[in-house]
Amino acid sequence: MKGRIEIFKVHTRNLKLADDVDFESLAAQTPGFAGAEIANVCNEAALLAARKGKDKVEMSDFQEAIERVIAGLEKRSKVISEKEKKIVAYHESGHAIVGYYLPGADVVQKVSIVPRSIGALGYTLRTPTEERYLLTKEELLGKIAGILGGRAAEEIVFGQISTGAHDDLKKATELARLMVTTYGMSEKLGHISLAEIEETDFLNRGPFSKPYSEETAKLIDEEVKRIIDESYQKALEILKTHREKLDKLANRLLEKEVIDKKELEEILNQN
Secondary structure, eight states: OHHHHHHHHHHTTTSOBOTTOOHHHHHHTOTTOOHHHHHHHHHHHHHHHHHTTOSSBOHHHHHHHHHHHHHOOBOTTOOOOHHHHHHHHHHHHHHHHHHHTSTTOOEEEEEEOSOBTTSOSOEEEEEOSSOOSOOOHHHHHHHHHHHTHHHHHHHHHHSSOOGGGHHHHHHHHHHHHHHHHTSOOBTTTBSOOOHHHHHHHHHHHOTTSOSSOHHHHHHHHHHHHHHHHHHHHHHHHHHHHTHHHHHHHHHHHHHHSEEEHHHHHHHHTOO
16 A cells, blocks of 8 residues: 555645645555556546646545546436336445445445446445455455345345346356365365466367366356355345345435445444
8 A cells, every 4th residue: 555655646746735635545545556547546636626626636536536447437417217226226235235244345435326437327436444465265255245235135126136237246256266266265176276277278278178077167166156146145134134224225325326435334323
């Protein structure tokens, strides 16, 4: 994080900054950002401030710029039906609530159902509580459940799942497969990593050969499916337990379109 703080300082040295600009907070909100991305954030923040007629760049300009880099521009002109808007509201609420109650989840800074230029109809902005380089098995399972939280919310509320959940399923499956084939977190396969075997075999024998037996390949698929299924059931369980909060959060999103961390925590901490 120290490196990102210094990069922010370098790219803002020619800007007039408001007193509320906090480099440490900005660095915490941009985990994994390369220098070019941070430069983009600083340039975007300066442009936003100029468009608003400000003589100094404020913290809010930087935060809006970070959102633009992560999720794309807001597209409020994009018209979606009330039914779809409700699905998106429950979907994003599902992500936020499941992540809130499980270990390994990053802090939710904002939940939005405003369409973005990258094609998303809504998004949940998260930032880690601290710089992390290692994750436990429990934390990875928590992340998978959080990813599937939107899908689970759709099933609970509407009795069916929309195509909007397909990207979540892809991400969850990729993470589950990494747990099984790379991190050695499968009890059935044991403490082995098959990632290097897969890569070496691809280079030596081509993309259509198998680096291990049919039996092992089948076991990998079964373990990935088990992780996904169990994580999905966990997400369903959490959302059913906190159904009232799910409804409150979704309805607040439908009313306001955007909810910040403070308001989210107020809803989730209500008895």
